[in-house]
Amino acid sequence: MAALVTEGRNDGIAVDPAPRPWARRAFPWIVFALTFGLLLSDYMSRQVLSAVFPMLKMQWSLTDTQLGALTSVVALTVGVLAVPLSLLGDRWGRVRSIVLMGTIWSLATAGSALAAGYGQLMLSRLLIGVGEAAYGSVGLAVVLAVFPFYRRASLTGAFMAGGSFGAVIGTALGGAIAVTFGWRWSFGVMAIIGLVLVALFRVFVSNATLDRHKVTDGAEGEPVAGVGEKARLRTLFGTPSVVAAYIGSGLQLFIAGSLFAWLPSYLNRAYQLPADEAAGVAAIAILLMGAGMIVCGMVTDRLSRRLALRKWTTAIVYSLVSLVFLGVGFAVAPGGAQLLLLAVGVFFAAGTSGPAGAMVSNLTCESIRATALGTLTLANNLLGLAAGPLITGILADELGLLGAMKVVPMVGVGALIALVIGRRCYPASLARVNRERVAA
Template sequence: MNPSRLLMLFLTINVINYVDRQVLSGVFPLLKEHFLLSDTALGLLGSAFMITYSLTSIPFGAWSDRWMPHKVAAIGVAVWSLATVSSALAWSFASLFIFRALIGVGEAAYVSTAGTILSNAYPERKRSGVLGLFNLGMPIGGALGVVLGGWLGATFGWQWAFFLVGVPGLILAYRAWRLPLPKQPTAEKHEKFSIRDLFRLLKNKPYLYTCLGYAGISFAFGAIVLFVPTFFERSFGYSLEKATLLAGGLQVGAGLLGAPIGGYIADFWQKRNGRGRAYTLILSMALSAIFLWGGLMFESFVCFFFSAFFMLWHVGVASALVFDVTDKAIWNTAAALALFVMHFLGDIPSPVIVGFISDQTSLFTAFSLLPIPMLLASFFFWKAGSYLHKRPAI
């Protein structure tokens, strides 16, 4: 299949992926009122998705290394879309928690395979750029999810918000299933999954440090994306529609600029220095932390924008770094384990922690602590880069 058409299909699916994921954030105030929830409980709804997403990513990654990754991805898209539609039927906090958890199962199957399919379709020198374009689904879909959730929820009710954003994924699942892609030839020598694959990956120090850096990004980014509409509503006094519109605009604007620019800079730097991708991540996370503190101290929307802009440099670059430091034959497994570590240490605990701190003090105080994991991410990427050769491969 033509690589450009493949990229467009997977980018479209990724947009829907993040719409379904972030629609929850747009209806947070409505869910809080309807089910009488605390901020900690709202954080748990965000974590429900990430718990199953992390726990099932490794089995799906190992499976796709041994079967047809695009069919594994198609199954995942169908599962998460059905779970999103079912969320409209939630009758209690517990039932909504279960439906959100099922969304994580479906998305794990897709995310642990899509990046490797595209990496196999394009040459290595274009990897950061291609994955950066693919991961534009994060800011575009995330912004659409927040905005649509806020608008549909305020206009028709939170139930319709879940239902309407879940339907398109079912059509895209069928398109992914029908892709004329063969089984990965690199998986033939790994017919049986072994737990040794995981231990071997964890003994790979640049890979481990990359995963820890990814976790630092995930901790901060997961909590910010989930709570920023509520933050704007409470701290700046905006209505739900305006708060979600601003949050969505911030995310999509910063993402459309940050993701491709970060990918271009990383690929450019990598051609001249074998540590270029790691250096790009070190710089971006440090700058993002500084601008977030500035945004909180001066109540500056411009600083919030630049924090998101530099944060989203990592889109595609961190994924490419994972592939750079691992064996191609187990890329899906490596990507899946990286997802597990990233979420288990990152955006699984962070929404609950931020919600708890908010309940005890304020959401402002909780946000003011988030630059710390960003700076830790910068440190871990520096450690990962120290194991790589300065000279790029010829």
């Protein structure tokens, strides 16, 4: 009975009835579907720009540097604001934050459709970044709060894979719309999709319903803050394992980010494929990477349900497989054997994403989980998704792109070292976090 009262408590005074069994089963998946849909909208709004590059370049006489800046400003804004806005989401309310963020990026995307010149379009892109900055961390925190611990790697992997799927959908759909109706409608349609999903999320999800369905099982020795308790922010970096999870995930995504940015050019130069065919093959590779994130997360949850330490073990295996297959693949001559090796390596390249999210979740309190996932997002961007394309480009200027891609997989050695250290420290780290919580 006490468990039901605690579960239904909303504001510390009023007590709502516990949800019925069918609602308890259905509601978490409704939350996941709507949150995942908004994630697709997030990346569709971000990536639709690349589909209309040729039209913007011709109409406004833009340089490639100007076009690239329109893309980079979103990633830069997300990287800078991810942690502070995630913290704001934890403190202000996650549902309200999601509704506000989705509204901002959707209206900013509509503003892109109405832009009269480059400056206005740049401002719209900046605001898209503001809206999207903390969505990945806050949205994932909402999802993880209503599911049991043994689904965390699967849900994190699927959620992060949504970025790959959304990028491909946004580019393909935006290009088709631009050819038929003009480039402004590409932005307009993305804005409409986003606003519809925001409205649906607001109708079906509230802080009260999330509180009634929140799972606080405290499994695996996970630290669970009490009702109304806010964990200390120093726990974001309070143990060696959580720091190792940030670093290992970020370094592994260095490889994924490099593949994402440079694989089309590699296929163009190594196989002499026309630009459109190279982009098409690269899109398939990106979808394969997204599928790998989902599958690797599911396998991790399956294997680690009874032994938590296996989350680290599976992450180490995914990183090692990626290192070996990509390292050998880029070292051999172009051809069928190389493509097969690269396909396997690409599948596992971001496979650590799900386990990393589960590790960070288990090592931090639920009350600051969005902030912790925002910190993971920061590491993924600074060490991986932003650094990878840039450093690979610098190496390509010195070694040629084919030579640079032979070096990229070696970053996986650093990821492996971080993950091995995190695994060794994991039991002691969990115990330390719990001791600090009890003493607080």
